[in-house]
Amino acid sequence: MTTTTLNHDEAHHHDMPTGWRRWLFSTNHKDIGTLYLLFALTMLFLGGASAMLIRLELFQPGIQLLDPDLYNNLVTNHALIMIFGAVMPAAAGLANWMIPMMIGAPDMALPRMNNLSFWILPAAATMLILSFIVPFFPGGGTQINTGWTLYPPLSVQVGMSMDFLIFAIHLLGISSVLASINIIVTLLNMRAPGMTLMTMPMFCWTWLVTAFLLILVVPVLAGGVTMLLFDRHFGTSFFDAAGGGDPVLFQHLFWFFGHPEVYILLLPSIGVLSHVIPAFSRKPLFGYKSMVGAMLTVATIGMVVWAHHQYTIGMSLGAVTYFMIGTILISIPVGLMIFNFIATMWRGAMTFETPMLFAVAIVLMFTFGGLSGVMLAVVPADMQYHDSMFVVAHFHYVLMPGAVFGLFAGVFYWLPKWTGHMYDETLGKIFFWTNVIGFNITFFPQHFLGLAGMPRRIVDYNMMFTEFNVISSIGAIIFGLSHLLLLYIVIKTIRGGKKAESRAWEGAKGLEWELDSPPAFHTWTVAPQIK
Amino acid sequence: MNNARSGENKNRRTTLLLSGLVVGMFGFGFALVPLYDLFCEVTGTQSLSQRKINPADLQVVKQVESDRWVTVKFDATVNPNLPWEFQATTRSMRVHPGKTYEVNFVARNRSGDAATGQAIPSVAPWQATPYFSKLECFCFNKQTLAGNQQTDMPLRFMVSPDLPADIQSLTLSYSFMRLKASKNKTDLSELLPQIAKQSATESTLPNR
Ligand code: HEM
Numbered sequence: 001m002t003t004t005t006l007n008h009d010e011a012h013h014h015d016m017p018t019g020w021r022r023w024l025f026s027t028n029h030k031d032i033g034t035l036y037l038l039f040a041l042t043m044l045f046l047g048g049a050s051a052m053l054i055r056l057e058l059f060q061p062g063i064q065l066l067d068p069d070l071y072n073n074l075v076t077n078h079a080l081i082m083i084f085g086a087v088m089p090a091a092a093g094l095a096n097w098m099i100p101m102m103i104g105a106p107d108m109a110l111p112r113m114n115n116l117s118f119w120i121l122p123a124a125a126t127m128l129i130l131s132f133i134v135p136f137f138p139g140g141g142t143q144i145n146t147g148w149t150l151y152p153p154l155s156v157q158v159g160m161s162m163d164f165l166i167f168a169i170h171l172l173g174i175s176s177v178l179a180s181i182n183i184i185v186t187l188l189n190m191r192a193p194g195m196t197l198m199t200m201p202m203f204c205w206t207w208l209v210t211a212f213l214l215i216l217v218v219p220v221l222a223g224g225v226t227m228l229l230f231d232r233h234f235g236t237s238f239f240d241a242a243g244g245g246d247p248v249l250f251q252h253l254f255w256f257f258g259h260p261e262v263y264i265l266l267l268p269s270i271g272v273l274s275h276v277i278p279a280f281s282r283k284p285l286f287g288y289k290s291m292v293g294a295m296l297t298v299a300t301i302g303m304v305v306w307a308h309h310q311y312t313i314g315m316s317l318g319a320v321t322y323f324m325i326g327t328i329l330i331s332i333p334v335g336l337m338i339f340n341f342i343a344t345m346w347r348g349a350m351t352f353e354t355p356m357l358f359a360v361a362i363v364l365m366f367t368f369g370g371l372s373g374v375m376l377a378v379v380p381a382d383m384q385y386h387d388s389m390f391v392v393a394h395f396h397y398v399l400m401p402g403a404v405f406g407l408f409a410g411v412f413y414w415l416p417k418w419t420g421h422m423y424d425e426t427l428g429k430i431f432f433w434t435n436v437i438g439f440n441i442t443f444f445p446q447h448f449l450g451l452a453g454m455p456r457r458i459v460d461y462n463m464m465f466t467e468f469n470v471i472s473s474i475g476a477i478i479f480g481l482s483h484l485l486l487l488y489i490v491i492k493t494i495r496g497g498k499k500a501e502s503r504a505w506e507g508a509k510g511l512e513w514e515l516d517s518p519p520a521f522h523t524w525t526v527a528p529q530i531k
Numbered sequence: 532m533n534n535a536r537s538g539e540n541k542n543r544r545t546t547l548l549l550s551g552l553v554v555g556m557f558g559f560g561f562a563l564v565p566l567y568d569l570f571c572e573v574t575g576t577q578s579l580s581q582r583k584i585n586p587a588d589l590q591v592v593k594q595v596e597s598d599r600w601v602t603v604k605f606d607a608t609v610n611p612n613l614p615w616e617f618q619a620t621t622r623s624m625r626v627h628p629g630k631t632y633e634v635n636f637v638a639r640n641r642s643g644d645a646a647t648g649q650a651i652p653s654v655a656p657w658q659a660t661p662y663f664s665k666l667e668c669f670c671f672n673k674q675t676l677a678g679n680q681q682t683d684m685p686l687r688f689m690v691s692p693d694l695p696a697d698i699q700s701l702t703l704s705y706s707f708m709r710l711k712a713s714k715n716k717t718d719l720s721e722l723l724p725q726i727a728k729q730s731a732t733e734s735t736l737p738n739r
């Protein structure tokens with residue numbers, strides 16, 4: 001075979017643009033990847049700030065800092081910023097940087113659309129932040145006190161900040177749908193000759209499934225919030241009982257999106273682990289095919305178990321039983337993925353650099369979160385745990401390790417490739433330990449709080465919950481501040497450090513490690529041949 | 532292998548297919564509105580309280596259980612779209628299953644304009660719903676109040692002796708909703724009276 005000329009247009013691209021044009025008009029996957037990652041880092045600090053305020057308020061019983069509406073506004077804002085502003089864009093940033101380099105493509109398939117899907121994000125974030133601050137201006141209406149789930153009737157009654165939020169969700173949805181289309185087209189059509197679907201790197205597989213999930217569920221959320229908008233302003237009654245509507249319908253639409261969304265957050269990080277663990281165990285990934293199979297199973301069953309978030313709405317016994325069994329079934333393929341990671345480490349020549357430390361922590365702590373998930377999946381048990389701090393503990397144990405730590409692992413793993421410099425390993429390890437210890441001090445006590453009956457999303461609590469809340473808040477301070485170290489490490493690595501080799505990690509495998517560190521502005525303009 | 536042209540065509544085709552999927556799923560979201568109704572109607576999954584209990588069984592006069600006490604609490608709310616005040620004159624009472632009781636609710640129109648509303652009942656815990664029979668209720672009919680009018684609204688009810696023994700207390704809650712020509716496809720003014728009647732033996736909320 002000959003070389004492909006897919007990149008014909010790219011090849012005589014004008015020289016690398018400079019200044020702000022380089023970023024605003026960028027169609028280069030590496031630059032756009034960088035933009036995504038920087039955006040996500042910014043949002044991580046914004047969302048983190050709101051979390052710190054929440055934990056400060058909960059440090060003591062009673063109402064100290066925040067009035068109840070502001071508290072709930074912060075809870076809403078924290079979740080939305082973290083999910084849509086931090087985790088999803090960071091995962092998209094990794095995808096942009098790595099997918100073309102991993103599959104030997106010169107760029108993403110639709111570079112201009114790539115530019116659009118990123119640049120919608122700052123606009124969306126502005127709307128999201130406005131939805132938080134508008135109520136503080138005269139005539140700004142009431143605050144969004146619904147939580148990120150936006151259940152009516154409350155969400156119909158909130159002031160105009162809800163309209164900003166609905167618009168923000170539309171923009172965020174458009175951005176991630178465009179990014180997903182781009183990723184699928186790239187993965188299906190742009191792989192180097194000789195690379196089949198079943199031999200492409202696992203990170204690509206996880207993103208292929210994630211992108212399909214996004215395309216299937218984000219439009220349904222968009223539809224749901226559109227109906228909310230109509231109920232608010234155009235006299236329809238999709239959700240308003242007084243007009244013959246049903247508020248529970250919104251819950252179904254929301255969780256039809258919401259449950260697959262948790263896999264959207266999880267899977268890219270599973271993809272990162274599938275590279276980090278083999279690299280630092282110096283063994284190939286155990287059970288590639290079963291990994292793909294497990295992922296497809298999770299995605300498929302994951303689409304039809306959403307109502308485990310709604311056990312308490314009064315569904316029939318048959319319905320809750322179905323949702324319970326479906327939910328518990330999912331833990332089998334999820335467990336299989338974890339098993340594959342452990343089997344990859346088994347008798348490997350392991351070393352524990354920062355990405356690997358995060359990987360091992362994920363395997364341990366994510367499994368723990370999965371266990372509390374199975375507890376929540378059991379209907380009679382969930383009748384008690386629902387809307388308690390136990391649920392908060394559950395989803396932070398799956399989301400922090402399952403999504404955020406996976407992204408950290410990916411950042412540390414590929415930072416040498418992106419910047420051409422090795423990060424400071426000692427600082428990396430200090431970051432890891434403060435971060436993971438802080439995380440556990442923050443969220444472990446919340447299991448006990450929930451089991452003892454402390455409800456979530458309430459500004460005040462009974463005296464008897466004080467001790468665990470104090471511990472949790474102290475943990476949150478350690479956890480929150482540790483991210484300043486992350487910021488420092490990233491900046492330090494960008495500005496200099498030990499020169500990274502092409503293959504920055506001895507055990508790293510894959511096409512991306514055959515490129516220079518940092519890679520040239522245009523890479524794989526001639527597609528590599530895979531044997 | 533590929534040349535630029537066919538590569539681009541391929542990309543365009545995949546993009547179009549995926550965009551179609553996106554539009555389709557957006558439509559599916561809206562299609563879920565009627566589908567959800569339909570699904571609940573066919574399978575009856577909407578409510579745990581919609582057990583198949585023969586209403587005739589409950590109407591049969593049964594022995595009054597004079598050694599058993601059940602506490603019934605009354606709760607009254609008004610949907611913000613109706614400018615009324617609505618209260619239970621009795622907050623709570625102790626009753627014998629099988630015996631008929633009467634209580635009064637009071638409604639007052641705070642505005643100067645006449646308005647028509649309908650009260651929607653619901654029972655908590657939901658397991659008790661089928662065992663709470665309303666023999667006579669203002670909620671069976673639309674209620675019209677002239678401007679500033681105040682009126683008593685009587686309710687005659689009985690708790691069935693079949694009420695499971697572990698339920699010692701239940702709450703009957705009413706929300707008054709305004710009846711108006713609905714802009715939505717479901718015409719509430721037809722729906723509500725029917726719901727209210729059904730609710731003597733069935734779920735208290737319509738399927739949507
Ligand atoms: C073994 C796998 C899992 C099971 C059986 C499971 C089960 C559940 C159940 C039953 C609930 C509802 C609890 C309630 O509200 O009463 C829940 C909530 C939640 N789960 Fe999981 N889960 C699992 C894994 C995950 C994963 C992998 C993620 C994300 C990466 C996740 C994220 C969440 C979130 C965010 C919520 C709370 C949503 C909210 O109410 O705001 N779960 N889980």
Ligand SMILES: [Cu+2]
Pocket residue numbers: 258259262306308309
């Ligand atoms: Cu779920």
